[in-house]
Amino acid sequence: MKPYLPPLEDESLLSWVNRFALFQCGMKMEDFLRMISLPQQDLFIGRESVFPKLAAVFGVPAEELKACSHFQVSGRLYGYRGEVFFREFLVRNRPTYCPACLLSDIEAGRNGLRVGAARIGWMFDPVRTCQHHNVPLVRARKATTNGMKVDVSYLSPNPADLKRILLSSVNRKPSGLQKYVEERLEGSKGPTWMDSQQIDLASRATEMLGACVEFGAHANLLKLTEDDWDRAGQVGFEFTSKGEEGIREGLGHIFRKLQKGTAQSGPQGIFGKLYQWAQFKKTDKPIGPFKGILREYILDTLPLEPGTMLLGTAVDRTRRHSVASLASKYAIHPQTITHALRKSGLLQPLYVETDRRCTVEARLAEDLIEKLIRTVPVKQIPSYIDCTRTHARLLVEAGILNPVIAAQDNTSGRYKGVDSRDLDQLIAQMRQFGKPVERPGLGMASVGDAAHALHAPTTDIVTLLLDRKLDNVELLPSTLKFRSVLVDPKEVAIKLGVQTGETGVTISNTAKELGVHLDVVRFLLQAQSDEGRPVLKTCGQYRHMGIMRDLVDPDSLDVFKKYYRKLSEIEGFWVRDPGRLRSELATKGIQPMWDPDLAGAEFYRASDL
Template sequence: ILRYAINLVCSMGADGGHSPVRTCPVHSVPLVREPGRGRGNLFLDLAAHMPDEARLAKLAEIGKQRRVSELQSYLEARLEGRPGPEWLDGQLIDLASRASEMLGACIAFGPNANLPNLSQADWDLAGEVGYEFTRRGPEGVREGLEAVQSKTPCSKIQAGPQGVFGVLYEWIQFKKNRKPIGPFREVFREHILETMPIGAGTILFGEPVVQRRRHSVVSLSQKFGVHPRTVQNALMVADLLPADYDAKRDFGAIDVARSEDLLRRMRRSVPISEVPKYLGCKRPQVAQLIEAGMLKPIAGCRDGRRSIAQGVDANDLDSFVNRLRSFGQPISEPSEGVLGIANAAEALKVPAVKIVELLLQRQLTGVELLDEELRYQSVLVDVAEVGEKLGCRTGSPGKSISDVARKLGLSANSVDFLLRTPPDGMEPVLTICGQTRHMGQMRDLVSPASVDRFKLDYQKITDVATRMATTVPEARRKLKSRGILPVWEPKTAGVELYRTSEF
């Protein structure tokens, strides 16, 4: 009577399934359906509808051995008042049975199984398979749905939920009666929205989808008007697609927020090759900024793909310039000792990105700002302050020994001699004003003012000869005859110098 009651309660169950009790637990044989022979009340006179004992004995003898399914055991125990899996116990018994069998049928026989043609043995297997997932609640149901998805043969063109889930989807989406589906419906609906590209407004299981949760390459391409191949490359570079992505099986499990943000940034993309012009700086400086992470390509670092996703978002570039110009004194003409970032970096022999770091961290005080249309070049810094902050320059701004040597037409050794050796007990004619770091060492800087004074106060013998319009030996003889001798011993100084004031 108990098993008959289960079959009666669940007889309106899964399409084609009829009822979940299909095995005799006493004889371990499949139950056989035969029409009743009497018209008596079913519950008052069951014997009137049963075959005779001889017929029953024969059926028991010829029946194949089969164990009772876990689903049948659960349903029998439930009607006896024993607790089972919490999620199944929380719903009507026929809904729990139907959901288990329908899920199991699609897992065991495929999403496009012909349900009316399934035998009772097939439905018994379906219930057994489905119960293994439904007994574990929503998490188990989602695993079962993933199992159905993994077996679907459809391509991306057919990859809507109907193409993927087949009769399982049709059972709920196109139901013609008002019989409830139960909690399985919500779990199934959420799974579709979380794993497939369902657009807002789509009617799914009788309700409109409020907001899209997943995209496919195709849906992104259509929404933003970007070629699918470009979208695919960008998503892969941004790690939004798996490395083994197969375009023929694109079911659309791409995160909406991240992918749409990526596509919007792509539409604002400035190609890497055009970033220097956009910012108003040179290519090496852009390379430094990207390497330091201050500018970031839209879809990450290059990986060999040529794509607009390798550009930089114009909004990011504007934001970068605004941050550089976020403090400082607007001016029309630069002050003494103040240079643009690139020129200051060249003067200090440091990467420009080091100066940018100081600016972004607001560690500089002597910042001046030209017209904002100059963008990167509009920001000027105090070279001496930057050098001190970076530990690459001390004292006052000056010229390197090699620069002074070129300007005066002397050797570096002669300049070094003039810095160390004063004439006749006086102060050295060239003076050190500070130091700068070069090739890992601190090197002296020469005061520009002392260089200018030296050019006025001293001349080489070659300059004197030119002034006298004669040869060097003749000029030397004439000077000696007038008692004018070199200020330093030429062999020691490396140059023959005379005081201009003595001519």
């Protein structure tokens, strides 16, 4: 049919057919379609048979017509240019237009037609603002036809009505989501996460996330206006354009914004319409990758038991625990759980017991509670590993044994105890090497006895064992636990650097044995016998309080006690009158071996007595 009527810029095929019918035949589009035997529904749907038929009438290639229209790909799938989407992405039976564009078309009167032209972009759901005039599109709230016939009456409105609409319109720019959709339909690349899926799935996820962030998770979506959905697209795109990280950020906004009455509810109570949209689908239409991100976020924030169905898939393991879920799992009073989590730092001080959003990492929490169940109080450690109370205290203070909860305050009771597994492991590590024996070898001593003899910390000897730095180690039966490990005090002394030479008697112990002051022992170490030999000898040194101190040779001490007597040890000594015995000895010509004023005590030769 001639003359040829070209399409306007971005004009849809439906609009082009409407203008063609008016221009060529002066008839309505429905009459024109009936004349050329083309069912309205075929044009409405975009069936493949429409394009060659119209091509013959229009005198243009079918592909040129197809570029102006959506087309049916399969039952529910449609396409436009290089994109494929579900039919819900289209608003074919809900008249949509820009009042400024239609007014401009009518006033221009191209080809003698005072009719408006519909733009192809108007038929896509996220497009709600005219990119040329920056005004909201007018879109019917409900469908004006049942899909069997096409309504184009909105393209021939009263110009006065259009002007009135424009006067009340606000000025706004297209949302980020709309710009993304328009550019993608033109073949441009956008954010990677959005481009990785069907355009309609990315768009719907963006709008749903934005609506729940902006208007609340439990907002009535049916009451949202086109302006509200435009705002939802703008807000949602701020998150979805940043991919998974951005989406989780958006979900975090919803999670932290407590809805009335939802503190004790689960995923549906917190995420509301967003959760319902993903969980309770009425069709087999997919949600897209957003569903997986939402599921992972829920698993990372809320306590869900294994086996729970979440967004179509069973939960394999619990990732987060609340106090209630831990109390139920381990049959422990919630208050005990709360104290343990708080003291360990896993739970914030401002925790609200009834708020299910207050959760802790499941693995850490379960490890803690299981340790708490196995806890051995500090006062029971001696009986558990067969050591002294002092040894138990020192092992804890040195960090060789760690409390179940390393709290900074004055924690008491089970919280300050030690995991029985740690106690068993300590004994096992102490016994990790060594020679099994039935009875102690010559000179061998238990860890506690060796520490006492060397005046060395028990924990230092235990550390040598744990670090495998001792060569001579004997192992008694394991039933003796802490006392089952024997060490060589001489080797320990050398490895710790606490002693040189031979093992001897400390000056303080020598003083106790002789019943004298420490200074007396120091004098005797310098004194000589009648033969000019030292009276007491040193055999080595040991470290005490960071200072190397002399050790008295045990043999020389025994010799001294054999050949010398202190005044108080001589028969006839009377405490109330020591001078009487001293005078009797002097009368017999028996004098002290050394000047008492210098020695600090009175010693006599046993041979003189």
